[in-house]
Amino acid sequence: MKKKANGGTSLHLRRAGCYVVLVLLSVVCLFPFLMLLVNSTRHHVDIQRAFTLIPGTALLRNIRNVLDNETILIVRGLLNSLIVATCSTVLSVYFSAMTAYAIHIYEFKLRKAAFVFILLIMTIPTQVSALGFVKLITALHMKDTFIPLIIPAIAAPACVFFMKQYMESSLPREIVEASRIDGSGEFHTFNCIIAPILKPAFAVQMIFGFTASWNNYFSPSLVLTKAENKTLPLWIAYLRSADFTKFDMGQLYTMIAFSIFPVVIVYLLLSKFIVQGVALGSVKG
Numbered sequence: 001m002k003k004k005a006n007g008g009t010s011l012h013l014r015r016a017g018c019y020v021v022l023v024l025l026s027v028v029c030l031f032p033f034l035m036l037l038v039n040s041t042r043h044h045v046d047i048q049r050a051f052t053l054i055p056g057t058a059l060l061r062n063i064r065n066v067l068d069n070e071t072i073l074i075v076r077g078l079l080n081s082l083i084v085a086t087c088s089t090v091l092s093v094y095f096s097a098m099t100a101y102a103i104h105i106y107e108f109k110l111r112k113a114a115f116v117f118i119l120l121i122m123t124i125p126t127q128v129s130a131l132g133f134v135k136l137i138t139a140l141h142m143k144d145t146f147i148p149l150i151i152p153a154i155a156a157p158a159c160v161f162f163m164k165q166y167m168e169s170s171l172p173r174e175i176v177e178a179s180r181i182d183g184s185g186e187f188h189t190f191n192c193i194i195a196p197i198l199k200p201a202f203a204v205q206m207i208f209g210f211t212a213s214w215n216n217y218f219s220p221s222l223v224l225t226k227a228e229n230k231t232l233p234l235w236i237a238y239l240r241s242a243d244f245t246k247f248d249m250g251q252l253y254t255m256i257a258f259s260i261f262p263v264v265i266v267y268l269l270l271s272k273f274i275v276q277g278v279a280l281g282s283v284k285g
Contacts, residue, residue: 036260039253047249062254072239074255077232081214082262084146084231088153089209093202095154100163101190105176115164121157126218134222144226149219159205166201203273210266214259232259 039047042056066074103115137148171194179189195202217233224230230238236259239252 033260036253036257040250040257042250042253044248044250047253058250059254062248062250065248065251066254066258069251072235072255073227073230074232074235074258076228077230077235078258078262080146080229081231081233081259084149084220085210085213085262087146087150088213089206091150092153092156092159092209093205096156096159096205097163097195097198097202098190099160100167101194103160104164104167104171105173118157118160121155122161130218130222137223142223144224144229146229148223149213149216153209153213156209159209162205163198163201166198171197200273203270207267207270211263214263 034053038053038055040062041059043058043061046056046058066072099118103111133148133152137143142148175193175197176189179193184193215233216231217237220231220234221237224234236252236255239255
């Protein structure tokens, strides 16, 4: 009985320790967001004067300054970022799933070589191909358009890898063979039978893809130069590089808060799938 009591006490202590660690990690992760929200309610002078977690009274003023700023097209930037992030995310997730499906289901000679090639692409930094990318879109007269930001996003090797591992753990080939016996075409099989099975993986990759595209600064800075075409990260960088005498930190924090809300909304809509998707999409032990 004493051993059972000691074992139960030890278990409770370990569990309490885990909860303490999780609470501390949550505080560390959420603290920057709390600081962002608090500073977005304060005046520029107050932010420079001292740090505090007490909200200020300048939220409406900061929002009005952001919206009335004639040099920063905040609403247009939000719309542009939303268009680019949504289109690139949907296309990359869908075509990555199709690519992973082909590698997982179809039997052909270069199947393993094709998968290895896709994995090797993951090791190439985006900056390496930046010069050639700019020359190509300039030659194709695609500067200051969203096409170079959306179409290349279809090639997402990390998404292909995740989908491939997910299919290996949760997509039996018998389902595809049974659908073929029933006379279902390949596209009908994928869109109507396979896609519903992949919904958790779709949700996880849409969260990751939307966040990466929404926060992307490097590629839009190479492609977009006109004010009406710039995305939100470009406007935030522009505001940060403004003259120090005209620099308003309250306005900057408010603008960053604007940029976070769409990502939070997407996460809240799809977060119920994230644990299930990551668990099922992991590599089999």
